[in-house]
Amino acid sequence: MSRATRDPDNPPAYYYTLTEKQQHNWRKTAKKIKKNEDLQVKYPPFKSSSNINIIHIHHKSTIDTINDLIILANRTSRYTVDTESERKKIKKDALIQIQFLHSTDASTIILFETAYLPNPQTTLYKKIKELWSTIFNNNNEIITWGTVHNEFNNFYHLDFINLGNSFQHVNLQSLFRGWHNARCVTHPEMEKREKKTGPVSSNMVDMSGDDTDDDMDDGKLNDYLQYQCDHITHYDDSATWSLQDAIATTFNKFLDKSQTINFWRCSIDLELNTWKNKLFSRPQYNKYIEQQQRLKMKQYATDDCIAVAELFLHMYPETTNHHQLHEVPQQTTTTTTTTSTNILIDFEDDLSNISEDELIELIKPKFNKKKEEIVHQPHDPPAELIITTTSNEINEFNLDEQQLEQQPLNAPSTTLSKTEKQRRKNMKLKWKQQNRPDFQNKLKRPIYYKYDFRKIRAQLRDDNIHTSHQITINRKYNEVIIGFKSRQELQHATKTIKINSFFFFFYYA
Numbered sequence: 001m002s003r004a005t006r007d008p009d010n011p012p013a014y015y016y017t018l019t020e021k022q023q024h025n026w027r028k029t030a031k032k033i034k035k036n037e038d039l040q041v042k043y044p045p046f047k048s049s050s051n052i053n054i055i056h057i058h059h060k061s062t063i064d065t066i067n068d069l070i071i072l073a074n075r076t077s078r079y080t081v082d083t084e085s086e087r088k089k090i091k092k093d094a095l096i097q098i099q100f101l102h103s104t105d106a107s108t109i110i111l112f113e114t115a116y117l118p119n120p121q122t123t124l125y126k127k128i129k130e131l132w133s134t135i136f137n138n139n140n141e142i143i144t145w146g147t148v149h150n151e152f153n154n155f156y157h158l159d160f161i162n163l164g165n166s167f168q169h170v171n172l173q174s175l176f177r178g179w180h181n182a183r184c185v186t187h188p189e190m191e192k193r194e195k196k197t198g199p200v201s202s203n204m205v206d207m208s209g210d211d212t213d214d215d216m217d218d219g220k221l222n223d224y225l226q227y228q229c230d231h232i233t234h235y236d237d238s239a240t241w242s243l244q245d246a247i248a249t250t251f252n253k254f255l256d257k258s259q260t261i262n263f264w265r266c267s268i269d270l271e272l273n274t275w276k277n278k279l280f281s282r283p284q285y286n287k288y289i290e291q292q293q294r295l296k297m298k299q300y301a302t303d304d305c306i307a308v309a310e311l312f313l314h315m316y317p318e319t320t321n322h323h324q325l326h327e328v329p330q331q332t333t334t335t336t337t338t339t340s341t342n343i344l345i346d347f348e349d350d351l352s353n354i355s356e357d358e359l360i361e362l363i364k365p366k367f368n369k370k371k372e373e374i375v376h377q378p379h380d381p382p383a384e385l386i387i388t389t390t391s392n393e394i395n396e397f398n399l400d401e402q403q404l405e406q407q408p409l410n411a412p413s414t415t416l417s418k419t420e421k422q423r424r425k426n427m428k429l430k431w432k433q434q435n436r437p438d439f440q441n442k443l444k445r446p447i448y449y450k451y452d453f454r455k456i457r458a459q460l461r462d463d464n465i466h467t468s469h470q471i472t473i474n475r476k477y478n479e480v481i482i483g484f485k486s487r488q489e490l491q492h493a494t495k496t497i498k499i500n501s502f503f504f505f506f507y508y509a
Helices: 013-017 020-042 063-074 123-135 172-184 218-224 243-251 287-315 317-322 356-363 391-406 418-435 453-462 487-496
Strands: 051-057 078-085 093-100 106-113 140-144 167-171 203-207 334-338 343-346 372-376 441-446 470-474 479-484
Touching (some): 051 063, 051 287, 063 106, 063 123, 078 287, 167 172, 172 243, 172 287, 243 287, 287 317, 441 487, 453 470, 453 479, 479 487
Parallel strands (some): 051 106, 078 140
Antiparallel strands (some): 334 372, 470 479
């Protein structure tokens, strides 16, 4: 029975002659094959949404090609990296895939054929080392599915594999779990909600000077969360997401993993002519089979890189503006163009605040008007979102305050419940936001899900920003809103707090 037709529920006769460990490995492989086939039937194949240029690097590469890649690497700051190795071999290293994310609609993937590199004494080899040091340096962002050291565990004998330089590593596998959980949460269990002493909101507000025991504990949310999917990571903390599962869950696409275990040291570049030797064809040599198998392996290797890249862009869409070559100038003028059939909004800041009235005007069809072009100057004040309170709420709040003031000094004090304290704090905050001008200066930024108020305030202190008096964390949309007392302080903070100031790499910095 061939590997491609293994049935875990119907093992062949030779299965019972294997050792216990061999039987375990056989069942494990059979389940992976069946899962791959089931996903292939359920979803359409994963394909890249951008144009990909693939370049092989080996002893037949030209110095001009490597020089061009070095120039491109000096203008690129984000990469996805993957590797392929062989099992049960003394020399396991085979292939290193690196994708240059230099554009949202085009990218370059280089494939290091490590078993076919040039002699270390040659100029070509030294150029390859220079290319490597350019990529893994300059504080570039290296994105992998898993830890970077696990990826290169079989490659450290190569003298140019140096991971000690200055670069930012992004383990997308570890980040995907929290990102997915935040979007997969469904309604809480009602019986567990009844056990809570007060309401839990996804919008939590922290005011400096308030009593710490009034703050909502967002960690309690995990006590009664349910999820829309049944992935094992929701129930087993030690389980991890496979890239295939992540692509299927996020994009409803099938990422083929049938080529994972293979003869990766065979050289997948047809220019090396290794296809002239019999390796994959049985029982006799077949040129078509030898070439097609290498092309399938090449497709698999590039798809693994592309899948990680597209998943990263989907998880963090605000980073798409960073996928430009360094020499491309950035526009500083904000333009809004509105027509009767479509709306094009190009903001300088990805999270510019607009009021509800302005939003309604933007999306309202204007069939009787000509095309309008509005140019906002950089010094124009940004539109603001103002939370209003009704007159009944204000009167009720003022009445409660008056009643407390009219109580005799010797009268026994009434202990307010935690829910009532939080309700009064919220009403007081709404009134301040409506009536006090120092509550109108707000800055919104995306935030890594592990950030809390203490970590945010500590980072603001490090950036020499001490003027924020209100911080609101929205766990639903993974964003933070910081309030400032004056327009000048807001403008200073806008320049200091970049759009990615609260990303994961700053959290662990």
